[in-house]
Amino acid sequence: MNLNLTRRRFIKGVIASGAAATTTGVWVAANGASRPAGAVERMIRININGQVRTVDVAPQETLASTLRYKLGLTGTKLGCNRGECGACTVLVDDVSTYACSVLTHSVKNGRVETVEGLEAADGTLHPVQQAFVEELSPQCGYCTPGQIMAAVGLLRENPSPTREEARMGLSGNICRCGSYDSYLDGVMRAAQIG
Amino acid sequence: MAYMHIGKDFVPPDVNGKVTGRIKYAEDYTREGMVYARLLTSPIPHARVVNIDATEALAMDGVFGLLTADDVYPDGEPQSTGLKVLTNEPTLVGEPILALAAIDEKTAETAISKISVTFERLPFVLDPLDSLAEGGPDAYNGGNTYVFRQGFATEKWSADQVASFRAGNEPTAEPQQTFAYGDLDAALASSAFVYESAFTTAGYPHQSMEPRSAMAYWENGKLYLHGTSQSLSALADGMASIVGVPQEDFVFINEATGGGFGQRARANSIPSMAIPAKMSQKINRPVMMRVTRDEETAIGGARQGFQGWIKCGFKADGTMAAADLYIISDNGGKGGGGDAYSAADCISILYQTEAVRFRGTSIGSNTGHRGAQRGPGQNQIAAIIAPILDKAAQELGIDRLKIREINTPTNGDVGGAQRTPFTSAYMPEALKMGAEQFNLAERITRSRQRNGSKVTGIGIGQGYHNAGRSGMDGIVRLTADGRLKVHNGVGNLGTYSYASTSRAAAEVLQMPWEHVDVVTGRTDRHLPITSPQDGSNSIFTNTRTNYGAAQDLLAKMKEITAMELGGDASDYDFGDERVFKSADKSVGMSFAQIAQKGIELGGKFTGESDLPEELNDFTKISVTRLAGESLMGIYHDAPHNNNPPGFTVTFTEIEMDVETGKYDIIDMVTIGDCGTVVHPQGLKNQLVGGAVWGIGLAGYERHLYDPQNGLPASTGYWQSKIPTMMDTPSKIRTGWVDLPDPENPVGARGIGEPAMGAVAASLASAISDSLDGHLFNSAPVTADMIINHVAGVTSDAIPLAQNNFRG
Structure with a gap:
């Protein structure tokens, strides 16, 4: 678990977006419809489990929120939503990452893998x-x-x-x-x- | 006995869903038109809501409605302890005051920020002894304790009495609760070694991985609630009442539950699930209420802490002659739990103590909601008593294993406050097996050996919990295609007992597992009243019901075959999914043919008549709805009298670093005595899982609150110090006695709770051993306590303090 990397990414991302992040308010921020002035573009393309998905992502939205609530990939769980438990662990460019603590915009150029992407098309388990x-x-x-x-x-x-x-x-x-x-x-x- | 299914591993039906992420927990569901509820919770530990002004919030776009305690309890809140759905009288920080529903969570949060709640602050207390002292604050509005069926009351001691107790002396005040047997004075007089001390054990939160999120909607007059629970039928039975909907019109959906540990067994331990249900009813939309980790910590339950005094007497031969306990148990902000009584009961059972006296009083504090947590009472005391046993062994010159063997319960013994006989007890066998696998004879020679700053400690621990209910029901069905359907309402907590207990029915009928379907996951699949998956009860209880229902089915199958082919039912045998004449195996009917004939006959064969009179009402509804469509086996399990115990024994070696107070667990062997093993992998998981919990109890976990403002300092996993992989050994060796219990049809008893207690006891014993037998009389024993002891530093913490830094 490269925790420092994901925390740093998260904090940098928050600063860049001008959003306020709190431990209890991440879901709130993640699902918000409003957009701070001058923020990054919302529609992004992101490689999830080998497929490029186009998704509307708020500037301060965490990867866990995008996966669960925008893309329906509910296999990624939220236990604490603040980087303590690891239930939301996904791979970003092969590095295990807490999806609750990384902003989706910060990984848009990366490869994201979730538990749903492991099983082969014929149902063979990883x-x-x-x-x-x-x-x-x-x-x-x-x-x-x-x-x-x-x-x-x-x-x-x-x-x-x-x-x-x-x-x-x-x-x-x-x-x-x-x-x-x-x-x-x-x-x-x-x-x-x- | 050679079984087809019992004692064999299998792949539980839900495992694939767990490893692929497909299995759904409550928060994974969605519904057309779903809106989101957020909570406003109490920011202060004890208050009264004077006014709620939500005018501005309700005027906002996207806000659909507000739910308050006045909506939930139009006739006033119940004047009792226990969590309410919502409250105007919060007694802990984080207690839900109101919920607001909006188009999304941000809008809901923004609207909540515009609600003005006027609180009247009330005095709060964090430490039960501070409340017990005359003039001290009371945690509840009606006093500082709650007497069952009598209501709130106030217990006060003089300042001198509290000070004397804190100084380690026997409390002198009248207790609320007591039990005793034997001649205590004579037993103490006969003792060659008497140990007396005050002790304390910490309260701490359950911290289940899945927050108690829930989603609800109403459709055609029925309430559908997606929630999280340790049971399906037992929870649904109570939740319908909390919401105020007829049982027939309530559907509880719960495919999987992300942990419970005692606080999701029944509806009254998780009433917050009624919030989306009531909100949905009010605003006529599906409502999702996601619960945060902070909220889960506040209302997710906590273990009762103890402030106690114990006096134990041992005869010269090592027999535990006397145990005298006085325990103040921390009822927290919402009260609940009989941990102290269970602790004394446990000592009586585990050590076959000749005379026991228990005195106990429960006092509230404005801290986390208390209730049953894995081995409530038994496991706290296990960590306290084990080092005392070691001390007695040392003082009396008796081997540490031997003193446990001398006092161990075995077949034919009785135990506990009621002096109840065991259904069976194989603790001597467990001790022997564990000692051999651990190689205790060789390892004990390393006890207290020092290598630089590292000292070896060897620990032995025992755990107990009563492990079996009765009075539940079973439903099995044989469908026209010859498949067996086992209806199981136990809930899916992760022990897989919903599946493993269903295999008792397959065992009766000798049916291949591939031809069996476990029917569970939602109550509109028509489930019987089943024991919740709590208190180590489900294996004993639900194998009895499923076995009994399958026997009823088999009897009906033989009767139908006899009706068709002649003769009497007793002339028939069965095998290979056929019922055939014992005298001529070629004359018979397949299970499918029998089911088809049974459906044709109807009546008692299909659940339309002749139901067992004692069947629970909940089960009757299910049977009625299933009637007519398949051949049914229906069973009510009559009460049994004896105590089916779960026993565990653990041996531990640690390497204590006396410079840091930290230790590594070098080896751990834990052995279960739970009758016949039903599911080896499931049992192993309970043993290793219980071990991790035991390590947490003995070494890490505790509640902390800010004494000035009463705010919780431990609101998540990290601060609660639940063990991580790095706090636990990379391998825990497990084993089991595997001898049958005569009062269970497949010989099984439970194990989940004692698996924790034995490890907590063993680790406490090992820590003490590594420090020359020092007794902390405390759980947990943390690194700072250890280095303070090693350094000879006297802690300046308040003795017996609860819910605070203790030093």
């Missing part, structure tokens, strides 16, 4: 998804998409992690059910499946 099923890694499942995306990002960078490296790789993702052990089992199995 190795991480398959491994998580086989290990029964999820409990309540709310953090699972974030855990999966963090694991996919980790394995792209390090296809054969040690369990300790996997632990570090997923340490930005909270699981209140406490299924960490089973998630790590899933990551290690996924590394074997390849």
